Amino acid sequence: MADSKENDLTPITVITGFLGAGKTTLVNYILKEQNQWKICVLENEFGEVAIDDGLVAESLDAPEDLITMDNGCVCCSVRGDLVRTLGQLATRRKDFDAILLETTGLADPAPIVYTVQTNPKMSDNYRIDSIVCLAIWIWSLRGKGKLEARLRTINKFATVIETEKSRAPLDRILGLNSFNMESILTYDPNFFDDEDEKKIHNLEERAADLYRTKGLLSFHGQGDTKFVFQGVHEQINFGPAQKPWKEGEVRENKFVFIGKNLDRAELTKSLMECLYKEGKK
Template identity: 30%
Template sequence: MNAVPVTILTGFLGAGKTTFLNYLIKKHPNTKFAIIENEFGEINIDSELVVKTDENIFELSNGCICCSINGDLFNLLNKLVTGRYKYDHLIIETTGIADPSAVAGTFLTDYNIQTAFKLDGTICLIDAENVLEVIANEEEAAKQVLFADYIIFNKCADVDQATLNKVAETISKINPLAESEFTNYAESKKAEILSLKAYDKEKPRLQLGLGAKSAQNIFGIGQEQSFHNIVSQSFVFDQSFDLLKLRHYFTVMLAIQGAWFYRIKGIINVEGISRRLIIQSVKGAPVFTEGAAWRDDETRQTKLVFIGKELKRDILERGIKQCFYKPANL
């Protein structure tokens, strides 16, 4: 059984999530979607499409399924797996004030769920005109933007180019992990919108501002990027790491100060291990997974991105360097 890809759809209230979802369904007529929403009724479904209901699961005449959580997400996922429902892709639409990392954590930390589902990425819909003001004043909205793997700036027709440029530059600095595009009516032009592979273990995407054709620094690795109290800190290390020290550092740090970190993502070079170690932070805890093997002809570098509130670079760097591998005779 192949794991079903999962897309988390988040975004500000009124940003166009419903419009985008309907656009996806129309653009992919041969894909049978299972759609989970926090509260049934937020997504407008034509009552004429509903052909069968089973408690909180609605089967539609176009072959898609729409579900309401109204309780435990795990139980609903189990029901989708054990039922006779046929679907190719799962979309989870969160409320306008939800933290998407809590939803993502279900798919990154539970082995049983990982056998049936594979998290592909988080898409965030935001109003291009108001995004900078909103994330500066609303923490939950900031979390959505900063956790996103792909950002759709919507409703751009009435926004001048100078503002759009400022928005793109600011967001790319504080969330260097995400790709983005400008749209109207949420009509994304990205062909692989349902195949972001943001959590692919073999080819983890960690941009860190590096161009595809060169290692030239685009947004400034090693430089603090900030917007109001939101800070992005990126690090690159050539030294290898001690796995036990590293696990201890991240576990303790997030247990004590997890509320200050919106997202951590990285590829780590661990001494004595031939494969990359991938780290993600989910719900205030580190999640480590094994990635692709290091090639003999490549430099084994560690790349880490921390995104959060008022993150101090010197404190982070000092803590990370304490996890460097040191031979026993030193």
């Protein structure tokens, strides 16, 4: 669950995947199946498969491309800058509980995540809840197995959900708060050992291979302040966590790096060189 500050931020679920993978089908399914939240749908463009006509209560000619739906949700076409669109919607945040952002089939979600996390106007109003990536195969047991294996090589930490016609269990794709940096403590990716610290110079050198980085840090001389960092490729955001280290809590520095062609030994060596040692400056 999100903490008090995060509860004030509107969660954004990014829905991505290649052309024809079923993104809009999933959006339609979510809008039909759930009645707990009022959802704002952002589409980069209205494609060949549109939001279900049965949900639309007003014309596409509505001002600012906003469509009000019978179930209380709204739909907005992002025809320009995403920051501008989200900025305009910020004044209406009380009208909806969550945002579904459907990307184009060729869009990389990384810049979206980075923008929401690092742009003050965005991070003061929104947070990324999760990224849902749809993949499709022509049905066969062999094809299914190959796809699952391929997905695991891309991101072994991702949850893989098998669906028909994009009908996924909603509690497995909505309200996950999977980008909460402190949730890193709830699982062990077995990627690093106990003590890792501070920044590494080869982040920039390996930026293209680093899909996602995140971590929790304890700095010498900073008292009980807990620090978090998160990044997408070479774009890194760093600062104090919302909660300090608790009394008696073991102060472990933890990092997660998700990507390809990563050298664990090299990363570990670089991090350990940053580790504070008593008596050394």
